[in-house]
Amino acid sequence: MIRERPATPVRRTVRSVRPGLLAAAALAALAAAMPWLGVSSYARTLVYYTAYFLTLGQAWNLMSGLTGYVSFAHGALAGIGAYAAVIALNAEWPMAAALGAAAATAVLASLVIGATSLRLRGTAFTFATLFFQELVLLVVRKLRFTGGPGGIVLSEILPVWLPHVMMMVLAGGASIAVALLCRSRVGVRILAIKNDEVAAAAVGIDATRLKLVLFCASAGLAGLAGAAHGLFAASLYPDVLFSVDVSLVALAVPLIGGVATAAGPLAGAVVYVGIREVLQSIAPGLHVTIVGLLLLGVVMFMNEGVAVAIGRAAARWRGHGGRQRARAAAGDD
Numbered sequence: 001m002i003r004e005r006p007a008t009p010v011r012r013t014v015r016s017v018r019p020g021l022l023a024a025a026a027l028a029a030l031a032a033a034m035p036w037l038g039v040s041s042y043a044r045t046l047v048y049y050t051a052y053f054l055t056l057g058q059a060w061n062l063m064s065g066l067t068g069y070v071s072f073a074h075g076a077l078a079g080i081g082a083y084a085a086v087i088a089l090n091a092e093w094p095m096a097a098a099l100g101a102a103a104a105t106a107v108l109a110s111l112v113i114g115a116t117s118l119r120l121r122g123t124a125f126t127f128a129t130l131f132f133q134e135l136v137l138l139v140v141r142k143l144r145f146t147g148g149p150g151g152i153v154l155s156e157i158l159p160v161w162l163p164h165v166m167m168m169v170l171a172g173g174a175s176i177a178v179a180l181l182c183r184s185r186v187g188v189r190i191l192a193i194k195n196d197e198v199a200a201a202a203v204g205i206d207a208t209r210l211k212l213v214l215f216c217a218s219a220g221l222a223g224l225a226g227a228a229h230g231l232f233a234a235s236l237y238p239d240v241l242f243s244v245d246v247s248l249v250a251l252a253v254p255l256i257g258g259v260a261t262a263a264g265p266l267a268g269a270v271v272y273v274g275i276r277e278v279l280q281s282i283a284p285g286l287h288v289t290i291v292g293l294l295l296l297g298v299v300m301f302m303n304e305g306v307a308v309a310i311g312r313a314a315a316r317w318r319g320h321g322g323r324q325r326a327r328a329a330a331g332d333d
Contacts (some may be wrong), residue, residue: 019296020262021176028172035161048164048232050273051171055225056246057253057265058174063218064251065259066187067211068194069121073113073129074222075246077106077135081223082241083146089231090207091153099227106215106223114212121197130244137242151237154230163232170228174221179262190214191260222250245288250296258305267307 030052034044056074064071081102085115088098109132117128139148147153181187192200201207230236249272256271258264271294276287298305 020179024172024175024179028168028175031171032165032168035164044076044164046273046277047139047161048167049276050269051167052225053228053249053253053272054171055167055174056250057257057268058171058178058221058262059218059225060101060250061254061259061261061265062174062181062221063211063214065264066181066190066194067214069118069211070126071129071215072126072244072251073110073132073245074218074250075244075248076242077109077219077222078226078246078250079140079238080109080136080239081226083140083152084223086152086154086230086236087145099224100114102227102230103220103223103304104296104323106219106226110116110211110215110219114215118208119216120212130165130247133242133244133247134323139240140238140242146238147236148250149238151236153236158231163228166228166231167225170225175262175266178265181191182260182262190229190320194260212240219280230251248288250290252291254305256295256298256306258307261305263307263311264305267305267310271306 031047034047036133056078060071060074063069084105085098085102088101089095091103111131111259113129117125117132120128130201141149174195181190189200190207191201192205193210197207226241253268253272254265255268256264257268272287275290275294279287279290302308
């Protein structure tokens with residue numbers, strides 16, 4: 001008789017989220033195949049920006065959503081990744097090396113922020129990351145090899161499908177990673193830090209080290225997203241890439257959709273891109289204000305986010321339908 005081996009924590013985690021993982025992988029694969037499916041360039045662009053903001057939102061979620069440390073640095077980290085990738089490709093580095101440089105440069109920047117700021121709490125940490133965002137913009141505008149205020153242009157002509165596929169892979173991979181992390185033992189430790197950092201430290205959790213590791217992972221993901229976006233845009237301008245608006249969107253997407261969930265940033269990204277597209281021709285530039293008002297409404301009336309609210313509504317609907325079927329069956333008897 002063959003005994004089945006007991007499930008390890010990793011296996012139990014994968015089993016508990018397997019339907020969601022399969023759905024995320026299938027959706028990312030379908031979106032990645034759009035350039036070969038005859039989909040219009042307009043639709044591909046909408047899907048691309050949804051995936052871009054989804055990836056940035058997951059990067060923010062990985063650090064700030066799970067730990068409660070609100071960061072305004074993720075726009076800057078993405079911009080650093082974009083510049084690093086384009087500069088490396090202009091120096092004729094291989095694509096893999098350029099992407100590695102983008103992730104490594106963003107991680108190095110996060111180490112600088114983390115080493116000096118992660119011992120701060122609340123608004124002190126938030127203002128430290130906001131200061132970093134503005135500092136990076138000033139530095140990039142002054143450096144010669146970044147092109148100064150005029151920015152930099154990618155000299156190599158890349159296939160149109162390449163940044164699209166890269167962004168879909170990043171969005172799908174990031175969502176799957178966050179889903180697994182939230183259900184794992186490490187995720188429980190991280191949430192313990194969010195709920196009560198002093199109590200977490202009392203039971204032996206090294207909060208500072210764990211936060212630094214998360215910040216580095218989050219920065220690496222933001223740097224890769226920025227690198228893919230840099231290849232998509234081809235022309236990089238510091239005032240655009242390092243605008244505070246990018247960090248605000250990276251923060252708003254998971255807050256609107258649902259913090260510390262894998263589905264939240266997807267819902268938030270869809271809402272944000274939809275609002276931006278509708279307002280593009282009516283009132284350009286007003287979308288950030290509208291998103292801010294929407295975020296205020298979500299915090300006041302759906303503080304767990306749109307995705308959680310939709311999930312609960314669907315569960316209530318299924319429960320109501322089940323009760324109706326039970327009553328019908330009882331009446332037939």
